[in-house]
Amino acid sequence: MSNLIRNCWYVAGWSTDFSRTPEQRWLLGEPIVLYRRTDGGIVALEDRCAHRMAPLSAGRVEDDAIRCMYHGLKFGSDGRCMEIPGQELIPDRACVRRYPVVEKNSWVWVWMGDPSLADDSRIANSKALDDPSWILKTGHLDYEANYELINDNLLDLTHLTYVHAGSFGADEAWSRNRPKIETLDNGIRSSRWIINSPPIPPLGKAAQHERVDIWTSFDFIMPGTFLLYTAMYAAGTARLCGEGEPGAEHEILFNNFTSQAVVPLSEQTSRYYFSWGPGAAFGTEADAQIMIDVAKSAFLEDKVMIEAQQRIINANPQVRPMPTSADKAITIFQRMMKAQDVARDAPVFERA
Incomplete structure (x- = not known):
């Protein structure tokens, strides 16, 4: 850490x-x-x-x-x-x-x-709660864990398959599919298609489809801001896009956006702020409430796992993690954070 x-x-x-x-x-x-x-x-x-x-x-x-x-x-x-x-x-x-x-x-x-x-x-370009393009609900959660463990959790979404199979309905594609990772000036971008997947409620027009292609792309901005856009399309759209970013010519069945911020309160306590909701053209206030209730349940699942992880780390801090191919975004982001920290010592106070 x-x-x-x-x-x-x-x-x-x-x-x-x-x-x-x-x-x-x-x-x-x-x-x-x-x-x-x-x-x-x-x-x-x-x-x-x-x-x-x-x-x-x-x-x-x-x-x-x-x-x-x-x-x-x-x-x-x-x-x-x-x-x-x-x-x-x-x-x-x-x-x-x-x-x-x-x-x-x-x-x-x-x-x-x-x-x-x-x-x-x-400052990360998160979505304002009064942005007319989105219907957003909010929450926050406190952790007895170092904030980097929460960052790592968000940077590697392969855990959705195992931690959130019930809450988010994530299937095995999340653990087997590797995203495209790009570096930004102040963070990283991770994008991918989840192809031929069951749609995840609330669904909008996606409810009419047994299978959909899900486009998901997030920016993770230093020191810990997660900005995730997700959209569902008819199955086969990923192939039509060459598995690249979808264009305006492809019909969106449902979309949503979440802004999340991970904040270190101390070395081993953290606070996690989040907003989530559907696009105003695709969902309602009721949809947004369903989504934030699901999110709160899912984030509690993360909290249980991450706090347990922290206790194991505390038992022997000398043991180092063994990376897998899913850790690419984590590795890049951690290097960027170390380079960012050019001066740890701040003045005792600042006068006007």
């Missing part, structure tokens, strides 16, 4: 999670407090008062500042202490770290590394 990667954007929660009431989040073993300014923008500060290290998340938001409710120190949204009750002199060291934070596509993202490297163009 590698160390936690600092110079990346991490999801702190859904946009709807944050208001004028301070919220605590743990990222990479660090406590962070998030709240909204009067203009609606997000603030992310170290959740540790400079005085006696009480959590600011137990404090009170006043205008754009936050007051510690232990001894009353007040910190601006830039992390500087603005007020110490009963004391006129405010030392320079009376400050807390400010984290770069961006709200994009219904998620709030926090940069955990060197602030000078925080480029928001590197």
Whole structure:
């Protein structure tokens, strides 16, 4: 298992999670407090008062500042202490770290590394919950496991055949078929056809077919964002496409999209955010609810396996995994993550 990667954007929660009431989040073993300014923008500060290290998340938001409710120190949204009750002199060291934070596509993202490297163009292009092309439902799940094990699980979908045969109805093609792997600037792309497969409900027009060809393609963006598009076509479509990406001339029977984010809370605890639903042209709110309920059941199946895997690893961390041909995406992605981590040490705080 590698160390936690600092110079990346991490999801702190859904946009709807944050208001004028301070919220605590743990990222990479660090406590962070998030709240909204009067203009609606997000603030992310170290959740540790400079005085006696009480959590600011137990404090009170006043205008754009936050007051510690232990001894009353007040910190601006830039992390500087603005007020110490009963004391006129405010030392320079009376400050807390400010984290770069961006709200994009219904998620709030926090940069955990060197602030000078925080480029928001590197944030994964997930789907917003109000995107009119999709009907998306959401959820999240906490793991007692290192986040890389969850990344590995998503990068190698051969496990669908064995872990999710009942929930997702995945057949053996998922374990026997190898995808095409491409490298992106900030991750990898994995694409393939699952040919002549039973359609998986909810089905839309696919319900009229005993067998379909399923096109599936995902981007996995550092440090752990999974963006998967899936579409069902009439059997024989893969052959007509030369087993390449389908074109607009081929009729889609049903499609769906999922955005998922894997977040390390600490070395051995993680949070997994996900949205999933059908294309607005192919499904309904009811379909979306069925899908997210199925997904939650399936992801609990992953959780059981991955947490058990973590316990076995902990028993003897010196044992190394033996790769198979299905691990190509995992190997490439892990190398990219190591190259990405150009500076682990971040400043104690960032002033405005």
